[in-house]
Amino acid sequence: MGLGDPDKLSIDLFNRVGYNVVLEALKLGVSDLCFAASIKDAGLSGFAAADVSKALALGINAALEATGILHQKNLAPETSLKEIYLLAGQPQGENAYQGLEEAFL
Secondary structure, three states: OOOOOHHHOOHHHHHHHHHHHHHHHHHHOOOEEEEEOOOOOOOOOOOOHHHHHHHHHHHHHHHHHHHHHHHHOOOOOOOOOOEEEEEOOHHHHHHHHHHHHHHHO
């Protein structure tokens, strides 16, 4: 999934990317999802790893909650996802983990 024009990247976009990654994984019926934003690898340093991972996690969580509600109302099948992994390179790992903590604590 491409992130589009680098000049138009925003934390809100990362939130929407997390949401859409889940929807696409559910369409495929996969049980495990592994995702890496790879923005640092692309030379984009305008966003803190903690902010990106937090936004992705919040988007992912929102999609899981929405699909869970739809399933409870018999409007969607039960989610196939059992595990979700967000990857971050070694230099950003600790910072990315901090964002996940902020999203879920």
